[in-house]
Structures are given as structure tokens and as C-alpha cells.
Amino acid sequence: MAARKRRIASFIAISLMTMVMAACSSNNGGTKDNAGEPGNAAGSNKAANSANAAGEANKEPEPEQAKPVEITWWNFPTYQPVDGEVGKYEKQLIEAFNAKYPDVKVNLEMITFDGGPQKLNVAIATNSAPDVIYDAPGRIIDWAKKDLLAPLDDMVTGEVRGDIADAFWKQSMVGGKTYMYPINTAPFMMAVNKTVFEKIGALDLLPLDRPDRTWTFDEYKKALQAVKDKAPDVIPSGFYAKSQAGDQGTRAYLANLGVSRFLNEDNSAVAINSDNAAAALDWLAQASKEKIVVNGAASLAAGDVNDLFLQGKLAFSINYSAVLRAQNAPLKKAEFEDVLLPFPTLDGSKPKLEPYLGGMAIFNNDDEAKVAASKKLIDFIANDPEWGKKSLIQTGGLSVRNSITGLYDDPEYAYSELARQFITDPPTIADGYAEIRTFWFPELQRAILGQASGKEALDGFAAKANDAIAKAKASAAK
Structure with missing residues (x-):
């Protein structure tokens, strides 16, 4: 490199010397007397050059034109379709x-929940990641821990920081830095086909007359049995264990039935392998055989169970939220009213609900101009006086900001806002969560298929997950 610089410097020096010699040769072509006379061409050029120099010195500098920047935004179907x-x-x-x-x-590319995650993995591996993504903490925080994202702290004002609950910031930050700009939320819970219960005259079995709608495991079992007895063409409740999609529904369902947590308070170890949660998993396996819970759950994905619910063939869905309710509305294949319910608990205590959290992140593609432009887009989507509110409503979610409420004239949204009191820290912020979740469904499958008891399956999950947590913590400490 040094040799290359010396060659370039020598080339420039030789070029300058050549130009000077040529200029001298040109001036020597005139007579001595003519060289200094006012009418001489060389003299005239000198005067003109002096005047031009003076003019340039006094001239106002022209403002720099902003260079156009091109960014790519990949988006899951976050917003409800317009005109289908x-x-x-x-x-x-x-x-x-x-x-x-x-x-x-802004170049927009829509990706699906089915193939999108894999497409993102390939893009990251081939250094072709998009600039902006709207996603959830499960993936975003994992990318941040791998140093793939640009921090966003310089665009988070003090007002915004103070208007959003700490629980949401904990899901948006790594190492004290903000990597996801939180925008919309809703607690994950269950949904029930209210129309089915009206038809069989069993609406009183649902806790809809209670302001907080909390209920017990036994009350839930009675509701399931009523559907089985009086509506034989409807499957009482859903479950699934085929793939990682929708894992928040399965873990919260079992944790609440067993009055447990998925991970302990500081996310340092698995907590769901309790005796109560194991008994709930044993009940689930037996209920599947008795067709109180959908049969064949081990080979069903979250999307399969969601389709059954939208077809009116399922009384309870275990993976729902105000956001999913809005997104599902145009997809219904049967006429029925779906309402939100918290997960039942063994003793009727307050449920622990994980929050859906949506927000935006920026991949650090080593281009400061693109990062700056991406921040403008995020700020516009989240905070523009007109489009910020429009966009929130189009997601079907609630605002993460405490000061923004009452966006919808709908009792289910009013309940969803009330249910925010039950929100707990999700396990997605745990070290090693991307690996932890890979162990969950195989163990559920073992229990459902009768290959292991509930306790054996949950202990098997705990052993693998705890090892993954320990390795992730050790790696982060290096």
C-alpha cells in the first residue's frame, strides 16, 4: 500500500512539473516588451483571473443537496390488508x-410468517439483510446479541422512554442499548367461539360476566365437556406441537394451568417442570385421546389449529390476541363471534400473560446514510401525528405508550387493555432463547404420543434448556 501511495505521489509531482514547464515555455514565446503591456493577452488573463478570484471569495456558498438514499424494508403481514x-x-x-x-x-418486500424467518437467516448469512424489519423480540433480540443491528437510543426521546413500561423496554434492549423501537402490543391469551356456547345454552360456563374474566382449570374443563356433549361437530379445544411457530401459546397455556412459570424470575433456569405443570401436561395428553382437546396435536402446527378455529370447528383457540383477532376477521370461513379470555389457572389466581410486542429494528449494513434514513422511516411510522395512529389501528394492536388508549370502539379491545395488568416478562429475553425453543416441541410431542409422562417430558426439556442457558451466559461473559 505504501509503495502504491509513493507511485501515485511521484506521478502527481511529475505531472505538475510538466505543466509548469509547459507554461514557462508558452510565456517565453512572446517578446520582452510585449509581455508586460496592458493590451497583452497574458496581462489581460491575469486581471480577469484576479477579478474572478475576488468574485468567488465574496460569493455565497451554495447549500449542499441531500444525496438520495435507498433502503430496503422487509415486512411480515403486520398490517391488515387493504382491499384484500x-x-x-x-x-x-x-x-x-x-x-x-x-x-x-424505500424498497418494500413482503415476507410470510411461514417462509420469512428462513429467508431472513439466508439473507443474514449472505450479507444481504434488509435495512429495516418490523418483527418481534424473539428474533430481534437474538440478532442484537449477535451484533447484527444498529442501536436506536439516539432516536428515543425522554418523553417516549418514560411513556413506555419497563417490561417493554426489557424486551427491546441488550447490554443497556435499545435495538428495537417498540410500537404495538397486546397480551397473548385464549379465544372462545362465543356463538357455540350461545347455541348450546352454556354461556354461563364462561367467565364473561366477570370484569377481569379470570377463571379456574375446573371451570374450563366443564366448558370443554359441555361442548363435547352438546356440540359433537365442534372440537372443544386446540393444541399443537409440530413446530416452533406459536410457541408462546403452548407455554403460557401449560404454565397457567399448572400455576407455574416457563422460566424462573431472572430467566436463569427452567421453571415449568413443576409437579402441577406436569399434571396439566398429563391431562392434555389424556384429553387429546378423549377428543376433548384436538386429536393428533403432535402433528398439528399453530396455523392448522388457527384454521380450525376460523372454520368454526374449534370452540377454544389457545394462541390469540387482539392483534390476531383483527388479522383473522377477514379470514373467517364461518359466521361466529370470537371473544378473548385469559388462560385458566389451577386455583383461579391471576394469570400470567406474555405480551405480543411488535417493533422495528435496523440491520447494521455498514452504511451510516442508510441507518440514518431507516431511523427516519421508523420515527415516521411510530410517531407521525397522522400516520402513527393510522398504523397502530391497521396492526389491530394497542399502543405500547401508556398515554395512547381508546383507539377502538370495541369491548374486546377494552378488555385487552384491562388484561395488560396480567402481563409478565416473556422468556424470549433469556440468554440462549433461540436454542431453548428448539427443545420445547419435541418434548411436548413425546408426552402427547404417550412416549413420556408429563414430568419426564418437562424434565427432559429443562435439562437441555438449562444447558443452553448456561452456555449462552458463559459465551456472553467472554
């Missing part, structure tokens, strides 16, 4: 953004 078209709202959002920031071109 997925991605149409995002296009409207970008058009409004460009009216304010015409110097930023």
Missing part, C-alpha cells in the same frame, strides 16, 4: 413518508 391486498397499506405508508422525505427511496 397484502402490502397495500405499506405502500400507502411509504407514499406518505416520501411526501415528507423525498430523498429516501
